[in-house]
Amino acid sequence: MGKLVGKMKDASRSGVYRATVDPVVLEVAREAELDVIAVSLAGVRDKESIMRTLAEALGFPKWFGANWDALEDCLSDLSWRDAPGWVLLFRDFGALPRDDLGVLLEVLRSAAQSWAGRGRPFFAVFIDPQRSLALPDLYKEK
Numbered sequence: 001m002g003k004l005v006g007k008m009k010d011a012s013r014s015g016v017y018r019a020t021v022d023p024v025v026l027e028v029a030r031e032a033e034l035d036v037i038a039v040s041l042a043g044v045r046d047k048e049s050i051m052r053t054l055a056e057a058l059g060f061p062k063w064f065g066a067n068w069d070a071l072e073d074c075l076s077d078l079s080w081r082d083a084p085g086w087v088l089l090f091r092d093f094g095a096l097p098r099d100d101l102g103v104l105l106e107v108l109r110s111a112a113q114s115w116a117g118r119g120r121p122f123f124a125v126f127i128d129p130q131r132s133l134a135l136p137d138l139y140k141e142k
Helices: 002-009 023-031 047-058 068-075 098-117
Strands: 015-019 035-040 086-091 122-127
Touching (some): 002 023, 023 035, 023 086, 023 122, 035 047, 047 068, 047 098, 068 098, 098 122
Parallel strands (some): 015 122, 035 086, 086 122
């Protein structure tokens, strides 16, 4: 797990990944001293509920505009969640419409790139036991 801890402390490795289970991700993120935010997307079926769910999970400020641009702004700020880096752990994404999921992934990639440029780790990890998402694996399983 030492390699994975090193990866998650390395801001240049920030990005959007998948993993089949979450215990390893949780353990490594805590060992790397990253702020872990679990986001259940169970029952989330549209953009409005995505925005509401993320705003609640991340404690977005009142000025959050509940649109894709505002989501990217908030994810690229996170000043109200002071931490050396962040891990957003997404579960239960299966009901999301593909278009909304695609936009969410792009927003998360943009936020990760923004944080990487500032030397702070930012990982969005989708728990995907069936490996249905075309995302790189966070770690190789044995």
